[in-house]
Amino acid sequence: MAALILLALPLFGPLSQWGAKFIHEEFTMTFEAALAFAILIGALVVFALDVFRIDFVAFAILGLILVLGPVLNVKPEEAISGFSNPATITVMAMFILSGGIYRTGMINVLGRRMTILAGDGELRQLLIVILTVGPISMFINNTAAVAILIPTVLGLGRREGRPPSKLLMPLSFASQLGGVVTLIGTSTNVLASSLSAERGYGAFSMFEFAKIGLLVFATGVLYLLVIGRRLTPERRQELEIAETYRIREYLSEVVVLDNSPLVGQTLAESRLSQQFGIQVLEITRDGQKTGFLLADRLQARDVLFVQANRDQLLSIKDIEGLEIEPDEHFGSEVLKGAEMGMLEVVIGPNSDLISGTLESADFRKRYDCIVIAIQRHGHLIRERLAKVRLGFGDTLLLRGPAFALEKLKRNPSFIVTEQVPVEEFRTGKIPVALAIVVAVVIVAALGVPILITSIVGCVLMRLTGCLKMNELHEAIRWDVLLVLAGLIPLGLALERTGGAQLLADLAARLAQYVSPLVVVGIFYAMTTVLTELISNNASVVVMVPVGGATAHALGLDPQALILAIMFAASTSFSTPVGYQTNTMIYGPGGYKFLDFVRVGGPLNLLLAIVTPIYIYLFWGI
Numbered sequence: 001m002a003a004l005i006l007l008a009l010p011l012f013g014p015l016s017q018w019g020a021k022f023i024h025e026e027f028t029m030t031f032e033a034a035l036a037f038a039i040l041i042g043a044l045v046v047f048a049l050d051v052f053r054i055d056f057v058a059f060a061i062l063g064l065i066l067v068l069g070p071v072l073n074v075k076p077e078e079a080i081s082g083f084s085n086p087a088t089i090t091v092m093a094m095f096i097l098s099g100g101i102y103r104t105g106m107i108n109v110l111g112r113r114m115t116i117l118a119g120d121g122e123l124r125q126l127l128i129v130i131l132t133v134g135p136i137s138m139f140i141n142n143t144a145a146v147a148i149l150i151p152t153v154l155g156l157g158r159r160e161g162r163p164p165s166k167l168l169m170p171l172s173f174a175s176q177l178g179g180v181v182t183l184i185g186t187s188t189n190v191l192a193s194s195l196s197a198e199r200g201y202g203a204f205s206m207f208e209f210a211k212i213g214l215l216v217f218a219t220g221v222l223y224l225l226v227i228g229r230r231l232t233p234e235r236r237q238e239l240e241i242a243e244t245y246r247i248r249e250y251l252s253e254v255v256v257l258d259n260s261p262l263v264g265q266t267l268a269e270s271r272l273s274q275q276f277g278i279q280v281l282e283i284t285r286d287g288q289k290t291g292f293l294l295a296d297r298l299q300a301r302d303v304l305f306v307q308a309n310r311d312q313l314l315s316i317k318d319i320e321g322l323e324i325e326p327d328e329h330f331g332s333e334v335l336k337g338a339e340m341g342m343l344e345v346v347i348g349p350n351s352d353l354i355s356g357t358l359e360s361a362d363f364r365k366r367y368d369c370i371v372i373a374i375q376r377h378g379h380l381i382r383e384r385l386a387k388v389r390l391g392f393g394d395t396l397l398l399r400g401p402a403f404a405l406e407k408l409k410r411n412p413s414f415i416v417t418e419q420v421p422v423e424e425f426r427t428g429k430i431p432v433a434l435a436i437v438v439a440v441v442i443v444a445a446l447g448v449p450i451l452i453t454s455i456v457g458c459v460l461m462r463l464t465g466c467l468k469m470n471e472l473h474e475a476i477r478w479d480v481l482l483v484l485a486g487l488i489p490l491g492l493a494l495e496r497t498g499g500a501q502l503l504a505d506l507a508a509r510l511a512q513y514v515s516p517l518v519v520v521g522i523f524y525a526m527t528t529v530l531t532e533l534i535s536n537n538a539s540v541v542v543m544v545p546v547g548g549a550t551a552h553a554l555g556l557d558p559q560a561l562i563l564a565i566m567f568a569a570s571t572s573f574s575t576p577v578g579y580q581t582n583t584m585i586y587g588p589g590g591y592k593f594l595d596f597v598r599v600g601g602p603l604n605l606l607l608a609i610v611t612p613i614y615i616y617l618f619w620g621i
Contacts, residue, residue: 079492093455191484191537212619507519524612560616
């Protein structure tokens, strides 16, 4: 540290003199720019606090810009232009095309091939998983690819007695690395290209940055095979789905019935813990949570909050006078006498259950199933299940009839942590769906705007029967579209008020002391940090206007900085919430938050160093 300070001392004089001059003579901010920055900073704070869903926050920002439009110099028709922006429409089309691929079961077929090729060696399995999901993610939405392949990867670990945590994190990381190779690999790429075109810097073609993307992919794969696999944790308690149900503990609610022989007994006398291994954590009586002692006597209608695994929960069915509370209130005539089963699912990123509760969603009537336990990233939920506010990545343990569970397996709102039969999909349509996607890519590569080719591809997906109309609606990530529509006008406001130019001028003056390559690296690092705090698309909307203006002020190629921003936003490995695929594998892999820091942090650092170099060598600055 002392050596670094000594090396920096020669710069302190010039920097301090420039800083004083800049502050007193150059640093001027209008009220309009200050207002735009206030909205931006407020948005970042709300995003980071995670009080509201990001799509709602973006929509609220849109409303604020509409109200403050005269001050921010943004007309109402410009404020809502995010809904008609080519990026928004193209991203929507990408979701529909991915939905068509998903509904044909093509990824499941590839998953089966992956299982055959993977063999039984750990390194070979890791390599096959990476080389399967990576190329898939170059051409379809990586979230869909990961959702389909999770059961297959879990099956690989189960077959060889290897913890799934060794493969699920590489699955997520490789899907992100594959997404940066082509224009349609991620919604972030499409958004960055559209914003670049809007500002007069030009759009990116389908394979224009593929050479850099392939180098980034190769670098990431090499890291995962050599270093990452040694850092990836072994969570052996999550070894397989069947074992997961027996070992993983849940918090559930058990009601003491009126005729129960346990009424009047103490917990010690009931011997629930000794005989059944059930740990009573809390008692709710007359709607009020109460502390209790072992000497307290149970009363009829008491609700016991119990910590137990699946087998222990099932054993409650054999205890006279006790019932799992959701079961007691199920009461559906249709289900009487039906063969009941259990299923574990993870709430997917496009589920409308997010931010709602089981009660508000009327879950039981809607899905003909009951939720008997909830887990959130390995932690028990210590609230009444019906009142728990659900979130993306929550794990639900469901009980219901076989027909309801089979129907739920096909619901795109859930990620089922067991293999779903390929026969449930339209496998006969695989060649048709594949031909449509290939045609979209080839025609776009020949120079036809991706907006046109992708929309035509969506129409063909429906006309050829690869997608039904309700499935087309389900494939669209409306939350992502709302984020784009809400945040695009924020970037416009920063430009119109001079805020983006102000940041660009500051960056340009600071860049006098570093090389252009370092400037590219700084923007890459800034975007990486911002993506971990908010989201990849939001980071691009904020950073592209500043990057473009900075490049213009420095005489650099704006697309070089935009590429750095795009690559950084599309590869987020350090937290389980920085990218959606990380959140999806968080629960099934049994990971802890710091696992992503330990494995993904070095990968983020490595790419922050090499990606600007690749851009410099193969694109130019």
